[in-house]
Amino acid sequence: MNAFRLAFRSLSQAPVFSLTVVVTLALGIGSASAIFSVVDRALFRPLPYAQPDQLFTLGYEVKNHGFQEWFTAVEASTYRERSKSVAAFAIHRASTENLVDHGTPAGVNVAYVSADYFSTFGVLPILGRAFVSGEDRAGANNVLVLTHKLWKQRFGGDPAVIGRDVLLGDAPCRIVGVLPADFQQPRMHVGEVYRPLVLQADPAQPFAHGFIYWIIARLKPGVTPQQAQAELATFKIETSSVFDALFADRKPEFRPLEQWTSQQSSTSNWMLLGAVGLLYVIACTNAANLVLARLHGRRRELCIRLALGGGRRQIVQLVVAETLILAGTAAVGSLFIARWVFPLLLWLVRSDTTVQPLYGMDARVMLVTAGYGVLTVLLICVPLTWRLSRSNLSAVLKEGAQTVGETPSLRRVRSVLVVLETAIAVVLLIGAGLMVRTVHRLQHFDRGIDPNSKASLMLTFPSEPQATIDGRRAFLLEADRRLREIPGVQAVAAATAVPMSNMWAGWNLVKPDGTEISVGWNAVAPEYRATLNLPIVRGRWFDDARPTDAQVVVINETLARQYFGTENPVGQTFRFDPNDKKALPWQVMGVARDVRSNVRGAVQPEFYFPFWQTPAAVGQYQMLLLRLSKPIDEQMNAAACRAIYAINPLIATMPLRPLSDAVVEQMAHERATLTFLKALSGLALGLAVTGLFAVMAFSVAQRSVEFGVRMALGASPGDVFRLVLTRGAMLAVAGAALGSAVAWGGARLIQAVLFETNPLDPIVYVSVALILVLAAVLGCLLPARLAMRVDLAALLRAE
Numbered sequence: 001m002n003a004f005r006l007a008f009r010s011l012s013q014a015p016v017f018s019l020t021v022v023v024t025l026a027l028g029i030g031s032a033s034a035i036f037s038v039v040d041r042a043l044f045r046p047l048p049y050a051q052p053d054q055l056f057t058l059g060y061e062v063k064n065h066g067f068q069e070w071f072t073a074v075e076a077s078t079y080r081e082r083s084k085s086v087a088a089f090a091i092h093r094a095s096t097e098n099l100v101d102h103g104t105p106a107g108v109n110v111a112y113v114s115a116d117y118f119s120t121f122g123v124l125p126i127l128g129r130a131f132v133s134g135e136d137r138a139g140a141n142n143v144l145v146l147t148h149k150l151w152k153q154r155f156g157g158d159p160a161v162i163g164r165d166v167l168l169g170d171a172p173c174r175i176v177g178v179l180p181a182d183f184q185q186p187r188m189h190v191g192e193v194y195r196p197l198v199l200q201a202d203p204a205q206p207f208a209h210g211f212i213y214w215i216i217a218r219l220k221p222g223v224t225p226q227q228a229q230a231e232l233a234t235f236k237i238e239t240s241s242v243f244d245a246l247f248a249d250r251k252p253e254f255r256p257l258e259q260w261t262s263q264q265s266s267t268s269n270w271m272l273l274g275a276v277g278l279l280y281v282i283a284c285t286n287a288a289n290l291v292l293a294r295l296h297g298r299r300r301e302l303c304i305r306l307a308l309g310g311g312r313r314q315i316v317q318l319v320v321a322e323t324l325i326l327a328g329t330a331a332v333g334s335l336f337i338a339r340w341v342f343p344l345l346l347w348l349v350r351s352d353t354t355v356q357p358l359y360g361m362d363a364r365v366m367l368v369t370a371g372y373g374v375l376t377v378l379l380i381c382v383p384l385t386w387r388l389s390r391s392n393l394s395a396v397l398k399e400g401a402q403t404v405g406e407t408p409s410l411r412r413v414r415s416v417l418v419v420l421e422t423a424i425a426v427v428l429l430i431g432a433g434l435m436v437r438t439v440h441r442l443q444h445f446d447r448g449i450d451p452n453s454k455a456s457l458m459l460t461f462p463s464e465p466q467a468t469i470d471g472r473r474a475f476l477l478e479a480d481r482r483l484r485e486i487p488g489v490q491a492v493a494a495a496t497a498v499p500m501s502n503m504w505a506g507w508n509l510v511k512p513d514g515t516e517i518s519v520g521w522n523a524v525a526p527e528y529r530a531t532l533n534l535p536i537v538r539g540r541w542f543d544d545a546r547p548t549d550a551q552v553v554v555i556n557e558t559l560a561r562q563y564f565g566t567e568n569p570v571g572q573t574f575r576f577d578p579n580d581k582k583a584l585p586w587q588v589m590g591v592a593r594d595v596r597s598n599v600r601g602a603v604q605p606e607f608y609f610p611f612w613q614t615p616a617a618v619g620q621y622q623m624l625l626l627r628l629s630k631p632i633d634e635q636m637n638a639a640a641c642r643a644i645y646a647i648n649p650l651i652a653t654m655p656l657r658p659l660s661d662a663v664v665e666q667m668a669h670e671r672a673t674l675t676f677l678k679a680l681s682g683l684a685l686g687l688a689v690t691g692l693f694a695v696m697a698f699s700v701a702q703r704s705v706e707f708g709v710r711m712a713l714g715a716s717p718g719d720v721f722r723l724v725l726t727r728g729a730m731l732a733v734a735g736a737a738l739g740s741a742v743a744w745g746g747a748r749l750i751q752a753v754l755f756e757t758n759p760l761d762p763i764v765y766v767s768v769a770l771i772l773v774l775a776a777v778l779g780c781l782l783p784a785r786l787a788m789r790v791d792l793a794a795l796l797r798a799e
Helices: 002-012 015-043 073-082 117-121 148-155 225-233 241-247 266-297 299-307 312-349 363-390 394-399 408-444 469-484 528-532 557-564 634-647 659-666 668-702 704-712 717-753 762-787 792-798
Strands: 055-062 066-068 086-101 104-113 143-146 165-168 171-178 193-196 213-219 253-256 454-460 489-495 506-510 516-524 536-539 552-556 586-592 606-610 621-628
Touching: 002 015, 002 312, 015 266, 015 312, 015 363, 015 668, 073 086, 073 213, 086 117, 086 148, 086 454, 104 634, 143 148, 213 225, 225 253, 266 312, 266 363, 266 408, 266 668, 312 363, 408 668, 408 717, 408 762, 454 659, 469 489, 469 621, 469 634, 489 528, 516 557, 528 621, 552 557, 557 586, 557 606, 586 606, 659 668, 668 704, 668 717, 668 762, 704 717, 717 762
Parallel strands: 104 193, 143 171, 516 606, 552 586
Antiparallel strands: 055 066, 055 213, 055 253, 086 104, 086 165, 086 213, 143 193, 165 171, 454 621, 489 516, 489 621, 506 516, 536 586, 552 606
């Protein structure tokens, strides 16, 4: 305790030093804690469910499509009824329907789930109750559970919503529960409203109710995924011959749910952890440099303590106590940094207003913060105690004042530390620079179309086994007329999918050489090209096509290249299976420019055709493409919903979605990464320049007699100024060179998060080096000016 009392007294006598070290360490520890709180959710934290290691998603491998997770009602029913290895099946089917409250309709995402769905995950509503056994039977499933977000947005967070009667589609339903805000919906199991699922398993018609059931299984304790797979493989699915022909060789597989619910890119998360680790090293290096300088300045004091009977062990205890106080105070302050200052910094440097990182303080983050504090003490104390053990403190008093100045060994050590932290800052700045280039490329790369002033409107039709092409065409004509009457709507066109909508339909196309390629198809209205401003590079569009015409298509450039090679495809025909002579051929009318719907994915082969040419176009989901003359607002959304509701109240209408918003969403991950890197690299640059300033200021103070002698012997103040400035610049150049070399060697490690950006881009490297050296020179100006104003006579009188 005596050591801590002395340490408090000593630190209170050096408030500037203490405050500088505490703030430096608090910035490093706080930033590290804040980043950990974000990355922890993606990499380390277990799923927020009861016994998450027992949860598995069920799927199967499909040629050319990878792992798929869709099942029929027949399969889902068979697995649930006959499996002995699985404790519970959480079965989910997605839909979109109109939720009508007090006569106001609004399209919502509906999740039809098995009655034990929430108990499978161990989730309890914060209001009301979950579904109970028996509510997943026909006639008993008219109850709803709301997500917390919808409860807040649609019902204002009113607790009295429990028991309220609403209309979902055409079914009167009662709200019985509200889920907690932190309920994490599993991948592909997204919904705003939950309703019990009635499995209608008809073996004779396995596709009658959609091939759209997702299954998550909770295995019984002690059961392995391999054992459960082996059991499911023995089940004979009683279904039609058509199903057997298509899926007879399909084998269900269990895969851990955790790998399907992770964040978008673990590479970026690890990169952020590495970046904040480097910032933490800079902070510790800076603090160690300051403590080392202060320790050198206290050599006489420590010698006197030894002369008065104090042992070397007591001196070490004093230094350790001071470091513990500084690191402990910094750790406490870092909680404030992580909770308030770092989020504010992110807001100031954010790349766009959509960046809302998930950070928060909890026991895990506080434990990590405490760990950083302990590590800080070790990183600072170990080298200091080692240096003390090797120092001959008693010789200081014998040697006199001439040795009190900065020694060559101390100068080398502190210079190395400055070069090290400068190099780390360069690495972070280069990473941020490469991400700036990536985001710029994402913003300006050629998508094939201009997404501005265009929006998509997704409609969901009720299940209609007798739906016809003529009926759909009549609906679309009426929808076109009503939507055009809305102020701001210039053009409307129907499509199976619109760019950047995450909607995609595909068939396998057999090429003349017998190989198969997966081809996307888009059943569109003739007005689609004009509404989208889709460029035609060869031939023409089917603007004047009629339902009585032959089957015609317009293919994109990728399909033309993959199927026809160097030949001109216009006027040629093809079949999906060349050996099927009964199938009508498709004639190519034109070639459209490639449209990139996914920023990072390759352009897929695709073709367009009039929607009336195949019954497959009459599906449950229908997209409408709108060209607008003004931004979307609540009035436009409400008018669009009313227009469709007036035609058929059972058709669910989701809000208008600008295509430009889809572009921004696709870049959200890169923008968030850039925001973090800009904050970290900015802090790193500030700490590095501060460290250089402290070294130069200390050096000037310790070498003041030397500078005075130089000027007494004829050196001009300008010579001294240039001497100090040159040393600072040389340290900065050395750090920039070392950092650039390290970044050059490791840049390929972040290639996965870059987009059309050279990880060795010389412009980025040169720019960062110039910025760093310029900032370092500015940081050395004040010490250099102090050096040129040294008064030798005053110094000699003080001695």
